[in-house]
Amino acid sequence: MTRTSHSVALPRVVSIADLRALAQRRVPRAVFDYLDGGAEGEVTLRENCRVYEDVAFRPRHAVAFADCSLCTSVLGIDLALPFMLAPVGYSRLMHPTGEVAAARAAGNAGTAYILSTISGHKLEDVKAASTGPVFYQLYLMGGRAAAEAAIERARLAGFSALVVTIDTPVSGIRERDYRNGIRELLSGSPVEKLRFLPQVLSRPAWLASFLLDGGLPALPNVVIPGQGPVPLVDVAAALAASAVTWSDLRWIRETWRGPIVVKGVLTGEDARRAVDEGAAAISVSNHGGRQLDCVPSPLRALPEVVKAVKGQTEILMDGGIRRGTDIVKALCLGAKAVLCGRAYAYGLAAAGEAGVNRAIEILRTDLDRTLRLLGCASVAELDRSYVNVPQSWDA
Numbered sequence: 001m002t003r004t005s006h007s008v009a010l011p012r013v014v015s016i017a018d019l020r021a022l023a024q025r026r027v028p029r030a031v032f033d034y035l036d037g038g039a040e041g042e043v044t045l046r047e048n049c050r051v052y053e054d055v056a057f058r059p060r061h062a063v064a065f066a067d068c069s070l071c072t073s074v075l076g077i078d079l080a081l082p083f084m085l086a087p088v089g090y091s092r093l094m095h096p097t098g099e100v101a102a103a104r105a106a107g108n109a110g111t112a113y114i115l116s117t118i119s120g121h122k123l124e125d126v127k128a129a130s131t132g133p134v135f136y137q138l139y140l141m142g143g144r145a146a147a148e149a150a151i152e153r154a155r156l157a158g159f160s161a162l163v164v165t166i167d168t169p170v171s172g173i174r175e176r177d178y179r180n181g182i183r184e185l186l187s188g189s190p191v192e193k194l195r196f197l198p199q200v201l202s203r204p205a206w207l208a209s210f211l212l213d214g215g216l217p218a219l220p221n222v223v224i225p226g227q228g229p230v231p232l233v234d235v236a237a238a239l240a241a242s243a244v245t246w247s248d249l250r251w252i253r254e255t256w257r258g259p260i261v262v263k264g265v266l267t268g269e270d271a272r273r274a275v276d277e278g279a280a281a282i283s284v285s286n287h288g289g290r291q292l293d294c295v296p297s298p299l300r301a302l303p304e305v306v307k308a309v310k311g312q313t314e315i316l317m318d319g320g321i322r323r324g325t326d327i328v329k330a331l332c333l334g335a336k337a338v339l340c341g342r343a344y345a346y347g348l349a350a351a352g353e354a355g356v357n358r359a360i361e362i363l364r365t366d367l368d369r370t371l372r373l374l375g376c377a378s379v380a381e382l383d384r385s386y387v388n389v390p391q392s393w394d395a
């Protein structure tokens with residue numbers, strides 16, 4: 001992986017927005033909307049990105065340093081970058097190499113990849129593809145028996161941590177998916193799939209690679225003992241079968257006996273609860289605006305969570321990150337690192353592994369430039385003194 005090869009592969013891509021535009025041109029509309037869309041009126045989806053505009057930098061000028069450090073650690077694991085790749089279900093729909101490509105790109109960049117339960121590739125293959133740490137995001141699809149089997153496989157394969165997502169008691173209503181008929185695309189009969197013909201035929205490169213890949217398989221990591229992999233279901237049904245409660249979390253902790261990240265915290269109360277339940281880290285998240293609409297953006301929720309946690313666990317966050325400046329703002333407000341979802345998934349949909357590499361490279365160079373412009377030599381030194389936030393955020 002070199003900088004030159006990225007720029008040759010995708011010469012005119014300078015921002016994540018460019019990758020998004022390329023993705024839109026490469027995959028059928030139903031697939032793009034599944035990736036790009038949010039719940040209900042998409043208020044939260046928009047706010048997740050917009051909120052970074054409320055935070056202004058306070059740069060320190062006339063300082064110079066030779067090197068800028070982007071290194072951090074999460075759960076005691078050293079990372080070369082202060083961002084990781086978030087779990088994105090059905091990544092294989094975006095590109096046949098899906099989760100394997102994303103994990104490899106993350107590893108090559110020295111950061112972690114978080115594999116969704118709703119993966120089209122076997123967790124062992126994903127782990128083997130990466131030279132970096134890989135975490136497993138656990139939903140309780142298929143019940144505790146399937147979860148226990150997945151936990152055991154993840155342990156044997158060498159996954160570093162479990163990420164337990166707590167914000168999916170049911171699926172949020174993603175209106176674009178309903179209108180497009182994502183259920184029929186994923187698991188409909190051949191007749192039901194006919195309606196997608198015009199949009200898939202207009203994306204021949206995607207269609208060819210999808211057909212060569214043999215379509216999406218049954219979920220290889222959701223295996224009910226004695227019954228085999230759970231067949232592909234639509235997204236809403238998958239999430240409805242995935243709810244995790246605090247008592248499930250206790251069971252998961254005892255079964256896994258390793259570090260757990262609780263993902264989907266938006267309030268001080270849930271943050272405290274997660275700490276008390278033994279979370280090694282929490283991710284402040286609203287699932288990228290795909291669950292309950294009109295909840296706070298994660299950046300806006302960070303100060304409340306930081307205050308409640310009192311330094312007793314590591315705080316991560318995800319949502320709306322499209323630029324290195326967004327990451328720096330989150331770190332200034334107390335996140336140890338962030339998770340990027342769509343930022344790299346647009347790259348995956350646009351150009352497979354080369355697209356993920358490009359997304360990572362964009363964010364890395366953004367980060368380096370932002371630190372230098374800010375007059376800060378290391379992400380470890382970032383704190384509130386580098387930003388102005390609206391007064392109401394500290395109330």
Ligand SMILES: Cc1cc2nc3c(=O)[nH]c(=O)nc-3n(C[C@H](O)[C@H](O)[C@H](O)COP(=O)(O)O)c2cc1C
Nearest residue numbers: 035086087088089116165287288319320340341342
């Ligand atoms: C297409 C898509 C699928 C997702 N699938 C999962 C999933 O399977 N499990 C999970 O915990 N989060 C899932 N998420 C949420 C992401 O992990 C992350 O919280 C979110 O994408 C962050 O917002 P961002 O996309 O603006 O970076 C998904 C997000 C997207 C966009």
